[in-house]
Amino acid sequence: MNDIHAILKRHWGYDSFRPLQEDIIRSVLDGCDTFGLMPTGGGKSIVFQVAGLALDTLTLVISPLISLMKDQVDNLRRHNIKAVYFRSGMTSAETRLAWERLVNDRARFLYVAPERLKSARFIAELRNLKPGLIVVDEAHCISQWGYDFRPSFLKIKELRKIFPKVTVLALTATATPDVAADIRRQLDFRQGNNTFQMSFSRHNISYLVREAPVKISEVGRILQLTKGTSIVYVRNRKRTRELTEYLTSLGISATYYHAGLSFDVKEKRQNEWKAGFVRVMVATNAFGMGIDKPDVRLVIHYDMPPSLEEYYQEAGRAGRDGLPSFAVLLYTSRDKTTLRRHLAAEFPDRKDILLVYERVCNFLGIAVGDGYDRMYEFDLDLFLSIFKMRPELVVPSLRMLGRAGYLDYIDEREQSARVMILTTREELYHIQKLSEKAERVLAILLRLYPGIFIDYVYINEATIGRETQLDSQDVYEALLELARSHTLSYIPRSRTPYIYLPTSREEPRYVQIGRSVYEDRLKVQERRIEAMIDYAADSGSCRVERMLRYFGEPQPAPCLRCDVCRKQHPASPPLSDRDLVEKLIAYLKANPRGVRHEALIAHIGQSLAARTARLIASMIQEEMLIMDGPFIRPRD
Numbered sequence: 001m002n003d004i005h006a007i008l009k010r011h012w013g014y015d016s017f018r019p020l021q022e023d024i025i026r027s028v029l030d031g032c033d034t035f036g037l038m039p040t041g042g043g044k045s046i047v048f049q050v051a052g053l054a055l056d057t058l059t060l061v062i063s064p065l066i067s068l069m070k071d072q073v074d075n076l077r078r079h080n081i082k083a084v085y086f087r088s089g090m091t092s093a094e095t096r097l098a099w100e101r102l103v104n105d106r107a108r109f110l111y112v113a114p115e116r117l118k119s120a121r122f123i124a125e126l127r128n129l130k131p132g133l134i135v136v137d138e139a140h141c142i143s144q145w146g147y148d149f150r151p152s153f154l155k156i157k158e159l160r161k162i163f164p165k166v167t168v169l170a171l172t173a174t175a176t177p178d179v180a181a182d183i184r185r186q187l188d189f190r191q192g193n194n195t196f197q198m199s200f201s202r203h204n205i206s207y208l209v210r211e212a213p214v215k216i217s218e219v220g221r222i223l224q225l226t227k228g229t230s231i232v233y234v235r236n237r238k239r240t241r242e243l244t245e246y247l248t249s250l251g252i253s254a255t256y257y258h259a260g261l262s263f264d265v266k267e268k269r270q271n272e273w274k275a276g277f278v279r280v281m282v283a284t285n286a287f288g289m290g291i292d293k294p295d296v297r298l299v300i301h302y303d304m305p306p307s308l309e310e311y312y313q314e315a316g317r318a319g320r321d322g323l324p325s326f327a328v329l330l331y332t333s334r335d336k337t338t339l340r341r342h343l344a345a346e347f348p349d350r351k352d353i354l355l356v357y358e359r360v361c362n363f364l365g366i367a368v369g370d371g372y373d374r375m376y377e378f379d380l381d382l383f384l385s386i387f388k389m390r391p392e393l394v395v396p397s398l399r400m401l402g403r404a405g406y407l408d409y410i411d412e413r414e415q416s417a418r419v420m421i422l423t424t425r426e427e428l429y430h431i432q433k434l435s436e437k438a439e440r441v442l443a444i445l446l447r448l449y450p451g452i453f454i455d456y457v458y459i460n461e462a463t464i465g466r467e468t469q470l471d472s473q474d475v476y477e478a479l480l481e482l483a484r485s486h487t488l489s490y491i492p493r494s495r496t497p498y499i500y501l502p503t504s505r506e507e508p509r510y511v512q513i514g515r516s517v518y519e520d521r522l523k524v525q526e527r528r529i530e531a532m533i534d535y536a537a538d539s540g541s542c543r544v545e546r547m548l549r550y551f552g553e554p555q556p557a558p559c560l561r562c563d564v565c566r567k568q569h570p571a572s573p574p575l576s577d578r579d580l581v582e583k584l585i586a587y588l589k590a591n592p593r594g595v596r597h598e599a600l601i602a603h604i605g606q607s608l609a610a611r612t613a614r615l616i617a618s619m620i621q622e623e624m625l626i627m628d629g630p631f632i633r634p635r636d
Contacts (some may be wrong), residue, residue, distance in 0.1 A: 002054045011079045016629035018043045019593045021197050028169050033193040035184055036171045039200055040316035044171045048135040057132030061111045064141050065151055069111040076619050087112035093489055094456055101127055114152035115500055139170035143182040145524050149401050160188045174309040177552035183273045200551045204319045204602035205327050206561040215302055220250050228297030232282045233314055235303035244282045254280035257287040263299050263416040264462045280616045287434050294321035300328045304335045307528040322599035331536045346396050347522050354508040355395035359387050361505045371501040378499040403517045410498040418456040418491045439476040440468040449616045538563055594631025
């Protein structure tokens, strides 16, 4: 077993762990099933990556999002850690290459979507690999009472029967006490398991609710009065464009993002925003997962999310660097009606659900009694056109059928094109009869993508076009030519949803949408929505206090930063240096493992930042405080 601090330093360059990271890692290394509740920005990925490397064996990571798997695998490779992932839509060549790496012990991490666990062939191969750690990322998806339940996650429990001695680590950013208990139950945690929970309180974020009859002008006003990188969340694609145009007209640098954009456009806009060339990203909830930008100063919610879990996670993308930041929710009385109407749409009539099931099976050519354990490409747009049905009915019906165990609707995000060189560098010099366009494209591929000889790499055709001064069609044809000459393997971009049948097709009269799937879950969703409405509409008590209570965490005192607290507790007289020192010591004693310098300043308040920094330096010099890497601790 390797030293975890040496691993952290060697691969990530950090001298010490964040609070709770080391505790979770040591629990895993001791062989205990472990549940970690770490809010957004808490460093979940490093926890299981360091643990996996310390165990010196294969780590199986189950994650619900293809984009997250890809980002984490790419990030591991940048840190010289070998990892592979499986997803629906992979070609046979990609799958074969991934298995070769695993069998030859050339990968330390294997990422899979939960749907992969339904494949008998995959499970048989996994038995031979003998993973030493099973990680369930975004573990709230396994609970039927969680806000993003995925039925395929329930298959994870069967791994316990196959690998009874393998430790399981479950991680999530948001879970109520009931959901946390359900996660441990669904994963069949063994006796002696451990739970570690970071506080949901983010001391550097001020949570504000603004009543705004005209929301669009309020967004503009807030952004004109503030500085720094910002995100504005909306709930539909059309509004992302409209709001961006309005902000641009005010002279505010903005762009928009939603799942319907092409991969190249999404990547370009995301990179411009992360680099600081664009200040404001107006986006649906398709944006943000896996986007680790620490200096977001402001997150505005134009539309109210359907749950406090989603709101907390999205608002928590502000201030990951520990500096003062703001989360603003715009609210009108109409939002209550809108949320309740959306809830009704999520639970279609049972007759409509059965009709969708029958038509989807007919559309895919699945006869009654067929389809077991099969994956089918599903052209949703063509289906809607043929049957003259609305997506607002079909998509919720598909999700309901998934919860009932009849089919899984896997809505893949667009996958960019991938290529891998099939020859050696020496052989490239002897390839003949390539067109000039193909030679130009090949030269750019070799320059831009150094790993192209050993694995499939994602390419950006727009970038290749700019570098070669070719249009998109010419780039596409050149790549096809290189593929025909067996110089490289080329997988064009695609955007293909899938339907997976975990059971054979049933006659509609035998399809049962049970009470736990429909009525019980409807009640849970109603409670979530009412909690969200209460958070926004009730201005009688501290926002943070109510949010923490929802997550089962007591708040000992009002936060003094939210809009309610600011009204109820006007600013007090300036603190003396002595009072400030006492406040610093009290906060550090409440966090004995240490607090980052910037977070300590943020706790006191930005208005006192200069004085606080001066006092901290003096206290360290006088040995009242100790610097432990990036953390400050009180002297014992």
